[in-house]
Amino acid sequence: MFETFLDGRVRVLVGDITRERADAVVNAANSTLLGGGGVDGAIHRVGGGKILEECREIRRKIYPEGLPTGEAVITTAGNLPARYVIHTVGPIYGMQDGREAELLAACYRNSLALAAEHALASIAFPSISTGAFGYPRAEAAQVSSQAIEEFLKSAEHLIEEVRLLFFQQRDAEDFLRHQRFS
Numbered sequence: 001m002f003e004t005f006l007d008g009r010v011r012v013l014v015g016d017i018t019r020e021r022a023d024a025v026v027n028a029a030n031s032t033l034l035g036g037g038g039v040d041g042a043i044h045r046v047g048g049g050k051i052l053e054e055c056r057e058i059r060r061k062i063y064p065e066g067l068p069t070g071e072a073v074i075t076t077a078g079n080l081p082a083r084y085v086i087h088t089v090g091p092i093y094g095m096q097d098g099r100e101a102e103l104l105a106a107c108y109r110n111s112l113a114l115a116a117e118h119a120l121a122s123i124a125f126p127s128i129s130t131g132a133f134g135y136p137r138a139e140a141a142q143v144s145s146q147a148i149e150e151f152l153k154s155a156e157h158l159i160e161e162v163r164l165l166f167f168q169q170r171d172a173e174d175f176l177r178h179q180r181f182s
Helices: 038-047 049-061 100-117 137-154 167-180
Strands: 003-006 010-014 024-029 070-076 082-091 122-125 159-165
Touching: 003 137, 003 167, 010 137, 010 167, 024 100, 038 049, 049 070, 049 137, 100 122, 100 137, 137 159, 137 167, 159 167
Parallel strands: 010 159, 024 082, 024 122, 122 159
Antiparallel strands: 003 010, 070 082
């Protein structure tokens, strides 16, 4: 599957984020930054110990209580084909006092801002919070597409390509049905 939006700047794909050759891949992390299940576990497993080492330093120096929901940090990509990993913590659906959409949008905006700050041209996102964190896929598609479009329109010259990578075809199809790109 391959769909594009915003004059080709956004691509919707099915694949494995640990195999993406992009300037940065986004990790749907947990607040500990120490690995976990799903995308987080896969990125740490395939990327190797260097990612974990840098995450431990971030915890020690910047976020001793853990990375707050909606925030993002950047590390090496270790053994991944990407150059960097941007770690962001999505909201757990139903546990954020009605702020889920605001926090999910912040994950995308803050990850894109880090990519722009590091002059990265391409970034690949998984579907943040839609797995174990229980965010409904239809709502997540609307929130993420709007956040990405708003960011790209405000910073057109910085990021050339945003890839939205889904592990399963049906998840990509759900996204395409509910996205809100203009």
